[in-house]
Amino acid sequence: MAAGTSNYWEDLRKQARQLENELDLKLVSFSKLCTSYSHSSARDGRRDRYSSDTTPLLNGSSQDRMFETMAIEIEQLLARLTGINDKMAEYTNSAGVPSLNAALMHTLQRHRDILQDYTHEFHKTKANFTAIRERENLMGSVRKDIESYKSGSGVNNRRTELFLKEHEHLRNSDRLIEETISIAMATKENMTSQRGMLKSIQSKMNTLANRFPAVNSLIQRINLRKRRDSLILGGVVGVCTILLLLYAFH
Secondary structure, eight states, rough: HHHHHHHHHHHHHHHHHHHHHHHHHHHOOOOOOOOHHHHHHHHHHHHHHHOOOOOOOOOOHHHHHHHHHHHHHHHHHHHHHHHHHHHHHHHHHHSHHHHHHHHHHHHHHHHHHHHHHHHHHHHHHHHHHHHHHHHHHHHHHHHHHHHHHTTTTHHHHHHHHHOOOOEEHHHHHHHHHHHHHHHHHHHHHHHHHHHHHHHHHHHHHHHHHHOOOHHHHHHHHHHHHHHHHHHHHHHHHHHHHHHHHHHHHO
16 A cells, blocks of 8 residues: 555656656756747847838748747646646545655745746746737837828818818907907996086086976976987997808907
């Protein structure tokens, strides 16, 4: 029974070492792929500084496919190694020889540390590769936008000219509205002043009318004409204001 359990433990260790060796080779290749992609991206960036060439990275799509394939393979190996470590942990918990527990736990901890290091290295390399690829995609999108802008410069120029004309028209309309408001305010102040003067004159004339009844009928006719003139003046000012506003928003 002890020989059987010992063989089971050795078989688990053998599988763990084999998976660790495979992971080590895969991670080295994975890191080289990320480095080559980074160098290609840097060369492409330097070329764009001195050239208008917007050709994407050579074999960029094949590198992406290789990256995805290797990432899946490494994840599968990590999952298998995690399963082996779990089986080793179950064995150490159920081992019937207490004197061997310390040695078994030490071996298990070493395999767990290796698994943790490989997992950390994989996620770090994957994150770096993803960041480089996203940056390259963003740069490619910007280059496409620049080329699209250059190709459609004529249309953009016409649109810009129309926008400038519309902006100038709005500025003129605002200036005309401000002038109209200023004229209306000045007219209001002038009419208020004239109203005060007319009230003073009317008061004096009412005093005279009370003293001289014969002049009363003349004063009433003057008052009627004054009201009519006020209505006419108000109507003219209102029509002029409406016409100016219509012209401003036309």
